[in-house]
Amino acid sequence: MFKRVLLTALLSTFLFSCQQRPESDISYEISSVTVDSIPQLKIKMTLAADKDGTTTLSFPDEAWGEQGLYNSLGKMQLLNVEGAVEKDADSSRIVLMHPKNVKKLVFEYHLKQDFDGDITTKEIYRPIINNDYFHLFSHNMFMIPENASDSDVMDILLDWTFLPEKYTVHNSFGSKEKMQLLKAQNIGLFGSAIFVGGDFRVFHGDIAGNKISLATRGEWIPFTDEEVFKVLEETLTYQRNFWNDHSQKYFTVTMQPFPQENGSSFQGTGLTNSFATSVSNNDHTDIGQMVYLFNHELMHNWIGHTIKNDNEEEQYWFSEGFTEYYTFKNIAKNKINGLDGAFFIEELNRTIRDLYASSVVEAPNVEVNYDNFWTNYEYSKLPYWRGAIFGFYLDQKIQRISSGSKSLDDVMHQIYTDATGKDQKLTHDYFIGVMDTFWDNDFETVFQKHIEKGKKVDLVALFDELKLEYSPENDIYELGFEFTEDRKGIANVVEDSQAWQAGVREGDKVFSRSVWQGQIDHEVELDLERDGEKLNITFYPVTKAAVPQLKSTPENVEKLGF
Template structure:
């Protein structure tokens, strides 16, 4: 009887194993190990061998602003055949050399965290692996065979990880075996994978799953507050676009320590959005409302509606996304934010654009080099595009007596993108706008986008009967750093920085600066002639910058 029971149990285990390990083109078996007291992930990979005896795997050494990613790789070896493994950092390849008659390879490699100390904004895009959890992106975790097709059956086997580990990623949650059938390899290569002590919150929007995975003890907010913001954001955005086609979507949120100020960043990925957020009392839930609404709006503006020329149409992909971030939040009262919030964000954007030293450069100067190397150039498309979108929205509503708005234009652009594969070009946009515009729209577009001239907001506010102030405080830091930001290179005389005592030649040993924000003080620790000096001031100056007033009449006229 005992033998029969044992045989039955073994047979059940065998059948369970067979069910849990289906056939695939590429498989990864992941386990957690300690190597010389260092926590690592061991990844056993099974893949097709190249008939010429050399199989190459892609594993970038440089990606997403990070260099030297191959330093995260530990021991590598072929398991089922004699051969050799070579790391080619210059080409971002791992080369497997093996007999030509082999059809399948079993290859094992180890992955480790290659930095010490706390996680930071500069480290979040490297593999994070410790005794408690791991956090990695596809490109720095899973090697991809270069002989793979556009789509493959990919198996992820997490069963060797500790039982208490939460497994969560762009393709599912708490699944120890994941078979990704006919998986687009490019989409697989653009995903987030986390495991360990993550907490997962789940919900549904019209039958489609959404989730939030986070960890650590948050200081500024509760998990439930963040999940509610996520749920509201996705619900209202999907309703706006009338698009509830995504069956699964997740957000991961990783905390990192930061002593002064707050910072947050996010990366849109396959079925997911990965965020990292400073965990201190200077971060607040309102920043998560903005982050989620802006970045998740890119599911449509930027992802479905693609720019024909990336930098040339940043005014649309970033600027219109920014405008619809404000509008979506206020229209739907997300986290209690309504018309006053809309006016606040609009005023802030106006101040930023008017105070910018590059505020009226031609659109052609927003190129790759400028955008990625200069803060003001990187923000200019957000500011210019958002103000232009506001201008168009109000003019369309006024010309149509409220029967149409910029929303109708956006829906038409979305329909053309999904049904015809139409990309956003200047000719396409101006052609479409002519059906909504009363007058010469080509001239308007040429002046405000191509040439970069500011929209005449004073004339617009007067036309709409909106109450406004003709001037405002605008941002002025008041000094320039030396290279490396360790000293003061120059100071604007009579600026707030000058009045506070900042002088050319001062050494900087500490700083807290909210770039572009007039509501937070700049705090500097300076050294001069061996003496330590601490200064603080509001980085402002007066400018002829129109600002809408927070009146009930303004809020009603703007549609809130």
């Protein structure tokens, strides 16, 4: 009797397991293991084998600015057949050699964290795996068949049941699901996702029947989980209302804290159904920075994602600059976290100062290319500043031309309609064509002058036309010196700058530094050495210039429509 009952129980368990593990084109079974005292993730992958006896998987050694990702790979082996595994880092391939005409392969590989100590901004895009949690992106977690293109679809099974019971599992496709079957999953979208697990806390909400969530961990110093989730909820609600787009059924934000002694730092990455952030956890970080981060990056769901650039860097004035402008506008219009028209003026003034202080302030748009944008700070920020100010200029002019019946919002809605209905990409000719219907003269000349040629908008004339109060001369950012390439010395100093007057000199050795790039209200702090003498120098990095700044008055706020 006992044997019969036991057999029945085992059979029931087997049938239950089969029911819980549906068929798929490819499956991943994820478990947590410790190898030589090092916490690792073990991933057992089941996939179709190539008939010729060589199955190749894609796994990049370089991605998102990170190199040497193969350092995170541990033990690898074929489980169901005899064979061999080879790593080909140069071509980002894992080659599985096995008998011919095998139908299925069961392949197991281990992932580990390849750096010691606390994470910093240098490691946030590398696999993070420790005893408390894991934090990985698709490309450094899941190998995929090399012959699968981004446009292909597959049924993908993610089996998390072998992780510790207490682990929270959360990712771009769902929350706290131990078994996830991604039916007809686009490979390109699967390859752009975030996967976290461990001691994460998850907060859930609902916007017009669609699920949103925030996954975070650690003990936050500058704010509470609830404050951050409220900002997320408000941001998504008002942005979706603006675009009249409540089509996204599921969306999540992940927040990973990291220690940082001086200053604040935060990064965000837009992914499939998700946005992954890493934020410095100290007193220098505040909830206001999260308001900006969420509003800018989540606006990219529409500007840059739905409305695609035809030529990435060439149209960054739009995808980054207009996103920046609508970040300020969305926050102020909807008073997110209590911010209002005074905030809009403050951010617009800061953007004007940053642009005017830039060494490439009037560089032609053609110079905002791949090489310059990704290697030079000034060029990387130029389309943000230039595009935001151009967006403000167009918004105000359209309102004047139409006597308040139209605004840049109508332009954006037209572009969005064409992007979703006609698959229209953002080109310069297309943008000029749309703007011609809102402009009272030749818009192409305006566009050529301020975007193509890079000439500054005459803000003094605009402020006068709008009868806005402003001051014509103000402080702008000037660091006043340049570091050596290794940032361990002073390469040169601008004579009579604040840095010069404070005592910074060419040739000084730098032992520590605190520089808030672009911030005129934060002192620069330097520990230097000259001729064996230790020097501690502080100064505000400012200089006077003919830079118009709006006054934060109730009259100005009202005239700007806030």
